[in-house]
Amino acid sequence: MSAPEPAAAEAAREVWRLLARVPDPEIPALSIVDLGIVRYVREGADRRLHVGITPTYTGCPATAAIRTATRAALDESGHRDALLEEVLSPPWTSDWLTPEGRAKLEAFGIAPPVAAAAALRGAGGPARCPRCGSLSTERISEFGSTPCKAHYVCSACREPFDQFKCI
């Protein structure tokens, strides 16, 4: 395939900017781009824009809402013929959260994830309390109010908080 034409590249950049304004329904402080679930925006051989989105967790109830919101954002901005595709492989990892996404999470009161590979080995390090910044925290449960969060309590300020799970 030859290099993409400038018009197609510009359209893809515009769609990225557009998707960066589509909020996650469960954690509206984050956009779907911050979450790292938009895998690609590119022009296909059929000359149409293809947008690839990957689910975070197989059972995440937000997946359908994200699909609807993304479709609506594309339609409203004149990209009715853009194709929305579900991408399963490679599976999403919390490592794909953008640095901006991590900062927004912490400001929202949710501890950002640590590196998933290290966390899986049990060497991920503690969650940092989003309220007082202490690293002296304790995990209460690997499960929380949504599939993507684990439940912690801070030993310093005693505030309970969520951590974005590391997978």
Add this chain to the structure above:
Amino acid sequence: MSAPAAAPARGDRALGEALFPYVLRLADTSLVLGQRLGEWIGHAPALEEDLGLANLALDLIGQARLLLTYAGEIEGRGRDEDALAYLRDAPEFRNLALAEQPNGDFAHTIVRQWLIDGWQLEVYEGLTGSADMRLAAIAAKALKETRYHYRFSSGWLLRLGDGTAESQARAQQALDSLWRFTEELFAPDEIDERMAEAGIAPRLGAAAGRWERRIGQELRTATLTLPERRPHPWYGKCGVHTEHLGHLLGEMQHLQRTYPGVSW
């Protein structure tokens, strides 16, 4: 959304006929176990465990949806995930009979979960290298979730087993009553063999050894005793179920059976 990955097996009709029930085994085990876990919501011993079991159920039902959608495509008769979940009768379900066993007490639920989590760990890990790209993708996704499910269930097995006299007795009782349903987990039948020969599924024989070593070690730490293996007649993966599945489906399918096509 369109799903671009296609199964290499689909061109081969005979293989496709074995692939359909094979995918149903995975899908139905997740679906039925997810439905069972959902019965705990609002009843678990502590809020954290209530949330934990509900989260497990959510993941399992998510896995079932991906797998049932794929099964429907393989079958090619226009059945989608909902038609397969809500409009099949018990003998058409291919879940492990273990998954349909009633929740019992918390120890029964944990032992059942730990046994199936261990099976899923082996099967999903093997499937990540499947010649069927779609199954490999679903397995890689599901495996991440199964790993923390296993941490949850094996953590609780240890706390119950190596806990009080009461919790130890209950965990042992649960193991004694559920163990008879585990023979089919790693005993390959014709479908398992054909999937393994085609490079689609892992060989169950090799996985069985790893699984038995792992659970043997964890049971010793939890001060629990592995019961003797006895042959048993319930092979859910071949459609031979216990009476419990019919009751579970009665509740799960009630709405679609009574008001066909209803949605909200």
